[in-house]
Structures are given as C-alpha cells and as structure tokens.
Amino acid sequence: MSRAFTKEDDSLEAPIILPRPALPPGTPNYVTPQGLEQLKEELTALEAQRTQAEANRENETDRTRQLTILNAQLAALNQRIATAKLVDPNSQPAGEVRFGATVVLRTRSGGKPGQERLITIVGVDEASVAEGKVAFVAPMARAVAGAQLGQTVTLRLGPKEEVVEVVAITYEGSR
Numbered sequence: 001m002s003r004a005f006t007k008e009d010d011s012l013e014a015p016i017i018l019p020r021p022a023l024p025p026g027t028p029n030y031v032t033p034q035g036l037e038q039l040k041e042e043l044t045a046l047e048a049q050r051t052q053a054e055a056n057r058e059n060e061t062d063r064t065r066q067l068t069i070l071n072a073q074l075a076a077l078n079q080r081i082a083t084a085k086l087v088d089p090n091s092q093p094a095g096e097v098r099f100g101a102t103v104v105l106r107t108r109s110g111g112k113p114g115q116e117r118l119i120t121i122v123g124v125d126e127a128s129v130a131e132g133k134v135a136f137v138a139p140m141a142r143a144v145a146g147a148q149l150g151q152t153v154t155l156r157l158g159p160k161e162e163v164v165e166v167v168a169i170t171y172e173g174s175r
Contacts, residue, residue, distance in 0.1 A: 020076050022124065023137070029123065030085050030087050030099050030123050031086055031122075032087060032100050032122055034172070035122055035125060043074070046070060046073055050074065053067050080125060096147070097148075097166060099136050101120070103118070103121070104166075105165070105166060107163070110160060110162035111157075117132075119133075119141070120132060121136050121145070122135065124136075149168070152164065
C-alpha cells in the first residue's frame with residue numbers, strides 16, 4: 001500500500017490496550033484449578049505471539065505497535081498469575097455455596113416459578129455468561145455465597161427481585 005493513502009501520524013497514536021477483568025481493590029485474586037490452567041495457557045499463547053511478532057521485520061511500525069500491545073498484555077497477565085490464590089474444591093464445605101461451587105437455583109417467586117438456572121462461581125478471569133460461570137465478585141455470586149442446600153435467597157436481577165432456592169451444590173473434582 002502506498003504511503004499516500006495513510007495518515008503520517010498513524011504511527012504516533014498510542015495503541016489501545018484492553019484491561020483485564022476488574023478485581024475490586026484489596027480483593028484476593030481467587031482462581032479455580034481450571035482458571036489457573038486457563039491463565040497459563042493464555043500466557044503460553046501470548047508468548048508465542050510475541051516471538052512471532054519479534055521475528056516479523058516486514059513493517060517496523062506495525063511490529064513496534066504489536067509488540068507494545070503484547071508486552072502490556074503479558075505484564076498484566078503475569079501480574080494476575082502472580083497474585084492468583086488457588087482454591088481447592090476439596091477444601092470447600094459440601095453443603096454450602098462457596099467459591100468454586102456449581103449451584104442449581106430454582107425460582108420460587110418473582111420470575112417463572114420452577115425455572116432452574118445453573119451457575120458456577122469462579123475467578124474474574126474465567127467468568128463467562130455463556131457458560132454459566134459467574135465471577136465471585138458479581139452481585140449474583142455474592143447473593144448466594146454462604147447459602148446452604150434448601151435455603152432461599154433473594155436475587156436482584158436489574159429492577160426485579162427473584163426468590164430462588166438452592167437445590168444442589170457440587171464442587172468439581174471434589175469427594
């Protein structure tokens with residue numbers, strides 16, 4: 001591509017580096033064994049991308065920009081891994097909702113009675129709405145934390161309140 005069709009100061013713009021998921025100040029960085037493994041896999045992939053970018057000498061401006069982004073991502077990821085506090089599912093009480101629990105919640109009132117939802121309480125880096133993985137700092141996870149089997153809990157879902165019953169609690173890899 002000819003330089004005639006690019007802005008001269010494109011290379012001077014600071015690259016946008018997306019932050020890692022938010023972890024409130026002073027909050028421990030709890031991770032499940034699967035979450036720690038995901039962080040390590042992400043680190044391996046980013047290091048491979050950086051090695052590839054370092055070897056690419058076609059366009060020095062693009063290379064520098066890409067390396068800046070990758071180095072920032074690696075620094076943030078290394079910090080997250082360094083502060084990770086692994087929570088063993090075997091150490092959690094079987095009948096109580098804690099970090100790492102997979103919980104079945106059945107709606108009692110405020111929503112569709114009898115409707116069930118399955119959530120797993122995980123670290124902030126492994127949270128995924130599509131997979132039903134809820135960060136331990138999320139309002140829903142905090143609402144059910146400490147609940148026992150058969151207990152009802154009130155959830156605030158936007159402007160609505162819903163009363164749900166904890167009908168099952170399991171911990172992956174436990175007992």
